[in-house]
Amino acid sequence: MKSIDITGGNTLCGEVAIQGSKNAALPLLAASVLIKGVSVIHNCPRISDIFSMIKILESIGCKVRFTGHCLEIDAKDITSTALPEEYVKVMRSSIIFIGAMLARKKEVSIHYPGGCVIGERPIDMHLGALERLGVEFTEAEETIRANAGKLKGNEIFLPFPSVGATQNIVLAAVFAEGVTVIKGAAKEPEVTEVCRFLQKAGARIHGIGTETLEIEGVDSLKETEFTVVPDRIVAGTYLLAGAATRGAVLLENAPVHQMDSLLLMLRNMGAKLHVEQDCIFLNGEEADRAIPFMETKVYPGFPTDLQSPLMAVLARADGISIIRETIFENRFRVAKELNRMGARIFLKENQALIYGVERLSGMDVKAEELRGGAALVIAGLLAQGKTKIDGLSYIERGYEDIVRDLKCLGAKIEKS
Ligand code: UD1
Numbered sequence: 001m002k003s004i005d006i007t008g009g010n011t012l013c014g015e016v017a018i019q020g021s022k023n024a025a026l027p028l029l030a031a032s033v034l035i036k037g038v039s040v041i042h043n044c045p046r047i048s049d050i051f052s053m054i055k056i057l058e059s060i061g062c063k064v065r066f067t068g069h070c071l072e073i074d075a076k077d078i079t080s081t082a083l084p085e086e087y088v089k090v091m092r093s094s095i096i097f098i099g100a101m102l103a104r105k106k107e108v109s110i111h112y113p114g115g116c117v118i119g120e121r122p123i124d125m126h127l128g129a130l131e132r133l134g135v136e137f138t139e140a141e142e143t144i145r146a147n148a149g150k151l152k153g154n155e156i157f158l159p160f161p162s163v164g165a166t167q168n169i170v171l172a173a174v175f176a177e178g179v180t181v182i183k184g185a186a187k188e189p190e191v192t193e194v195c196r197f198l199q200k201a202g203a204r205i206h207g208i209g210t211e212t213l214e215i216e217g218v219d220s221l222k223e224t225e226f227t228v229v230p231d232r233i234v235a236g237t238y239l240l241a242g243a244a245t246r247g248a249v250l251l252e253n254a255p256v257h258q259m260d261s262l263l264l265m266l267r268n269m270g271a272k273l274h275v276e277q278d279c280i281f282l283n284g285e286e287a288d289r290a291i292p293f294m295e296t297k298v299y300p301g302f303p304t305d306l307q308s309p310l311m312a313v314l315a316r317a318d319g320i321s322i323i324r325e326t327i328f329e330n331r332f333r334v335a336k337e338l339n340r341m342g343a344r345i346f347l348k349e350n351q352a353l354i355y356g357v358e359r360l361s362g363m364d365v366k367a368e369e370l371r372g373g374a375a376l377v378i379a380g381l382l383a384q385g386k387t388k389i390d391g392l393s394y395i396e397r398g399y400e401d402i403v404r405d406l407k408c409l410g411a412k413i414e415k416s
Pocket of ligand 1: 023024026092093122123124125126127160161162163164165186188190304305327328329
């Protein structure tokens with residue numbers, strides 16, 4: 001298994017450009033299935049989750065070309081409705097192929113999706129909502145088969161604003177007869193982006209960015225070009241790395257308007273920020289304050305995906321911090337590894353009590369999932385001595401090249 005070696009203690013200083021967003025790009029790949037022709041997706045990150053999605057697209061008959069960061073998907077002929085278990089299992093986002101395939105082919109069979117080990121992650125809301133559009137499901141040996149003679153618009157209420165379920169329903173509803181109304185929809189930018197892509201292709205979607213989405217069925221979509229927004233989680237990770245090392249970091253091509261909750265958090269920690277158009281400059285010299293209480297929330301609240309990286313920074317803050325995780329119940333796995341490095345983090349149910357310590361010590365640690373892995377990288381940067389992080393492949397699911405990017409900021413970091 002590939003790993004990352006870090007010699008800690010360096011103050012990060014420099015500038016880095018932010019890659020395209022993983023979570024915004026993935027549903028666009030599924031959405032391309034709705035277009036009987038070519039979709040061109042610019043600024044697509046070259047990360048393993050995207051490569052897995054490409055494999056799924058190819059297995060159902062799409063022709064795909066990925067040159068640099070430009071992805072071209074020709075979905076003129078869809079030849080199969082069975083999604084390959086091998087790729088579906090590694091990535092939870094494969095679930096949104098259900099909505100896309102139902103829209104295009106009226107049927108799909110898919111193995112239960114995988115993804116990061118950050119909680120139970122059921123798909124009941126996806127399935128329940130799609131049933132309201134007339135889809136019938138049968139399950140056998142961990143495979144779900146979905147059929148829809150005719151998809152019919154309906155009113156759907158989501159008890160929780162699930163990002164994936166909202167995306168799935170929107171995709172399924174694009175060609176449904178009549179109007180579909182989603183109440184309690186997720187407002188995350190990654191939902192907004194797939195709606196904008198579909199809209200550009202000719203879909204009729206109202207209420208984009210609000211908790212009520214209305215999708216008026218259309219007959220077909222046209223070929224479309226679209227540019228993926230920069231990744232707010234990657235941008236946040238690098239700002240937190242800058243704050244952790246009390247450094248000075250300039251992000252270029254950052255999704256500034258999607259990052260309010262993190263920027264506020266960083267200011268509360270004592271960082272100085274200067275924000276301009278699509279650039280963020282952070283001076284982390286005084287970013288040493290603890291955060292007495294914070295909780296993860298749906299957008300525009302503090303993203304659960306940045307909770308572990310934040311925890312790594314707070315591990316060395318001046319004082320006691322409390323983090324409450326409200327989205328995924330199992331997202332404190334990295335605390336155990338941080339404690340091995342000298343952190344003092346105590347977990348109780350969905351809360352972490354973090355006593356800031358003066359120093360972390362470098363050692364061999366193991367990434368078990370994507371964002372926890374990013375947290376260990378931050379811990380390695382601020383620790384004294386050498387840290388080896390096993391499980392680079394988890395980190396590569398979301399970060400195109402975290403080693404390259406952190407080197408730009410002056411980190412002593414290598415792949416091994
Ligand atoms: C997406 C993101 C993920 C992010 C999360 C929350 C992608 C590829 N992943 O994941 O990085 O952390 O949004 O912003 O975009 N739930 C159910 N039943 C369901 C669906 C969800 O109980 O049918 C629960 C989940 O277990 C979780 C919560 O709802 O506790 C939020 O999940 P959801 O918003 O669906 O997250 P994902 O779309 O999986």
